[in-house]
Amino acid sequence: MRTSKKYIVAGLFLILLIVLFSCELLLGSVYIPAQKVFSVLTNNEHQNEVWNTIILQSRLPRALGAIIAGASLSVSGLLMQVLFRNPLASPYILGISSGAGLGVALITLSSASIGFAFAPNGLSLVASAMLGALLVFSIVFFISLRVKDIMTLLVAGVLIGSIANAIVNIIQLHSSALTVKTFVLWTLASLDQLEMADIKLLYIICPLAMIGSFLLSKQLNTLLMGEKYARSVGVNIMLSRILIILFSGILAASITAFCGPIGFIGIMVPHIVRIIFRTNHHKLLILFSVLIGSCTLLAADLMAHYFITSVSLPINAVTALIGIPVILWLLLGKKDISKTI
Amino acid sequence: MHTILEIKNIDVSYKQQKVLENGSLTLKESTLTALLGRNGSGKSTLLNTISGFLKPTKGEISVSGVNIYKSNPATRARLISYLESxxxxxxxxxxxxxxxxxxxxxxxxxxxxxxxxxxxxxxxxxxxxxxxxxxxxxxxxxxxxxxxxxxxxxxxxxTPLIILDEPTSHLDFIARRETIKLLKTLCLKENKTILFSSHEPELCIELADRFVITANHTFSEVNKGEVLKTLINSY
Structure with missing residues (x-):
C-alpha cells in the first residue's frame, strides 16, 4: 500500500472512531437527544441532573475507557509479538493477567474464607489486581535482566503465570459460591465500572508508555531482522528488551487492573493492522494499532451492550465471537498468520 | 594501501572452551578474503569475534585503527557490517x-x-x-x-569492513558464483575489505584474493597454491 493510501485508510478509521464514540454517548436505555448530550459535554446545561449523571458518570467514562484500553492492549500486544517474534504473543504472555487475577482472587476469595471483615469494592479490586500484576511483572522483569535467550524468558513468563493460576485454583476450591462468582465476573472483564477518576489516571499512564513505545520504533524495526542483526547495527539489545517489556507491562497491567483481563484485542489488532496496512515499520504500526485498537474495543463494547437489547454480554465473549471470525476471514483472504510478522 | 582489519594474538573461548588460540591476521583495503575450514573449526567464532559479538579473552582487534572492544556499539556499526549465515x-x-x-x-x-x-x-x-x-x-x-x-x-x-558468514550456503551453483563475483566487484570498485566464510574452496581459489584457514584451534593465512593441501591435511 502506498503511503498516501495508508493515510487515507487511517483517516477513514479516524472517522469510524468518532462515529463509534458518538454512538457510545448517544445510545443507552435512557434516550437523551443528541444536542442535549452535546450541551452536557460542553457544560452548557445543568438542569437535568439525571442526564448529567448518565452521560458524565456512565457513558463518557465507558467510551473513553474503551478507547484507551483498546489502544493500550493493542500496542502492548504488538510489542510482545515483535519481542518474541511470535504471532500468538499477547499482552498477557508474561503472566500479567494471571498476576492480576491472583491479586483479585486473594482479595475477593480469601477475605471471605478467612473471615476478614472486609467487602471487596471497586477500589480494592483495582488495587489488588494492580499489586498482583506488578508482582508477577517484577519477577518476570528481573528474570529478563538475567537471561540471554529471549525464548527462555517466554517460557519463564508462561510458567510464572501458571503458578499464579495454580494459587488462584487453590483459593477458589476453598471459597463460597458467591465469592467465586465475584471472581469469575472479574475475569469476564468490563468497562462499566470505570469512573472519571480512573479514566484520568489511565489517560496519564498509558499515553506515556505509548510514546515510549513509539520512540522505540527504530529498535523494534531492527528486531524484525533478528537480535544479532540488531546488535550489528548498534542497537543495545538488553536495554531495548527491558524498555519493551516495561512499556508493554505498564500498558497491560494498568488496563487489566481497571477493566479486568480483556482478551483477544492484544493479539488480534496488531495482525489486523499488518494485514490492512501491509507495513512493518513500527512508527506506523504503533499509530495504526492505537487507532484500530480503539475502534475495535469501542465496537465490541457497543455490541456487548446493544447486540441483544435486553441483555448485556461479557466483553470478552464479544471480542472472541466477533473478533475471531473477522481475523480468520482476513487471514484466509491473505496469507497465513506467521507470514504477517 | 590502508590496513583495515588488524587482529593481534587473540585467544577466543566459547562456553569456557578455548576455540581459537594466538591467531593474528592483517587485511588491507580492497581485498576479498575467504575463510575456510571444517565444520566446528571456529570459522563462525572468528567472524563473531571480529564483528564484536564475542569478546576475545586475549589480544586486540582493530578496524580502521579503532579498537572494536573499546568502542561503543554505534561506532562499531559504522566500521563493520555483518551478515548472518x-x-x-x-x-x-x-x-x-x-x-x-x-x-x-x-x-x-x-x-x-x-x-x-x-x-x-x-x-x-x-x-x-x-x-x-x-x-x-x-x-x-x-x-x-x-x-x-x-x-x-x-x-x-x-562500512570499510564487511563480514559474511557462509553467504553462499543456500544458493544454487550459478547464484553462488554471482554472489562471490559481486563481492569481488565491491572490493575492486568500492575499495571494500570483505571477509567471508565458505565451504567451497574451488570457488574461493578462483575469485578470492587471500585465504585464511581455521584448523587445530587457530587460524592462519595460506597462499593460493597451498589452500587445498592445507585443507586436506586439516581434515
Missing amino acids: TPLSPQNITVKELVAFGRYPYLNLFTSLSEKDLTIINFALFQCGLSQFSDRLFNELSDGEKQKVFIARAIAQN
Whole structure:
C-alpha cells in the first residue's frame, strides 16, 4: 500500500472512531437527544441532573475507557509479538493477567474464607489486581535482566503465570459460591465500572508508555531482522528488551487492573493492522494499532451492550465471537498468520 | 594501501572452551578474503569475534585503527557490517525498505531518511543490480536475489569492513558464483575489505584474493597454491 493510501485508510478509521464514540454517548436505555448530550459535554446545561449523571458518570467514562484500553492492549500486544517474534504473543504472555487475577482472587476469595471483615469494592479490586500484576511483572522483569535467550524468558513468563493460576485454583476450591462468582465476573472483564477518576489516571499512564513505545520504533524495526542483526547495527539489545517489556507491562497491567483481563484485542489488532496496512515499520504500526485498537474495543463494547437489547454480554465473549471470525476471514483472504510478522 | 582489519594474538573461548588460540591476521583495503575450514573449526567464532559479538579473552582487534572492544556499539556499526549465515527474512517489507536498514546506524530516533541516505540506498541497489527490484516485496524474491539484497544492505551501511558468514550456503551453483563475483566487484570498485566464510574452496581459489584457514584451534593465512593441501591435511 502506498503511503498516501495508508493515510487515507487511517483517516477513514479516524472517522469510524468518532462515529463509534458518538454512538457510545448517544445510545443507552435512557434516550437523551443528541444536542442535549452535546450541551452536557460542553457544560452548557445543568438542569437535568439525571442526564448529567448518565452521560458524565456512565457513558463518557465507558467510551473513553474503551478507547484507551483498546489502544493500550493493542500496542502492548504488538510489542510482545515483535519481542518474541511470535504471532500468538499477547499482552498477557508474561503472566500479567494471571498476576492480576491472583491479586483479585486473594482479595475477593480469601477475605471471605478467612473471615476478614472486609467487602471487596471497586477500589480494592483495582488495587489488588494492580499489586498482583506488578508482582508477577517484577519477577518476570528481573528474570529478563538475567537471561540471554529471549525464548527462555517466554517460557519463564508462561510458567510464572501458571503458578499464579495454580494459587488462584487453590483459593477458589476453598471459597463460597458467591465469592467465586465475584471472581469469575472479574475475569469476564468490563468497562462499566470505570469512573472519571480512573479514566484520568489511565489517560496519564498509558499515553506515556505509548510514546515510549513509539520512540522505540527504530529498535523494534531492527528486531524484525533478528537480535544479532540488531546488535550489528548498534542497537543495545538488553536495554531495548527491558524498555519493551516495561512499556508493554505498564500498558497491560494498568488496563487489566481497571477493566479486568480483556482478551483477544492484544493479539488480534496488531495482525489486523499488518494485514490492512501491509507495513512493518513500527512508527506506523504503533499509530495504526492505537487507532484500530480503539475502534475495535469501542465496537465490541457497543455490541456487548446493544447486540441483544435486553441483555448485556461479557466483553470478552464479544471480542472472541466477533473478533475471531473477522481475523480468520482476513487471514484466509491473505496469507497465513506467521507470514504477517 | 590502508590496513583495515588488524587482529593481534587473540585467544577466543566459547562456553569456557578455548576455540581459537594466538591467531593474528592483517587485511588491507580492497581485498576479498575467504575463510575456510571444517565444520566446528571456529570459522563462525572468528567472524563473531571480529564483528564484536564475542569478546576475545586475549589480544586486540582493530578496524580502521579503532579498537572494536573499546568502542561503543554505534561506532562499531559504522566500521563493520555483518551478515548472518541464515538471516531472518521479515514479511511485508520491500527490497528498498530492507536495504534502508543499512542506514540505521546513521539515523535518529524517528528513522527518517535524508536525501543523502536515499542516494546511498539507491546506489547500493544499483551496485547489486537490484534497481528494478526496489519496490518488490522482499519475500517474493528467490534465495539468490535475497542474498543480493542483504549484500546491498551491507553496502548501504557504508562500512570499510564487511563480514559474511557462509553467504553462499543456500544458493544454487550459478547464484553462488554471482554472489562471490559481486563481492569481488565491491572490493575492486568500492575499495571494500570483505571477509567471508565458505565451504567451497574451488570457488574461493578462483575469485578470492587471500585465504585464511581455521584448523587445530587457530587460524592462519595460506597462499593460493597451498589452500587445498592445507585443507586436506586439516581434515
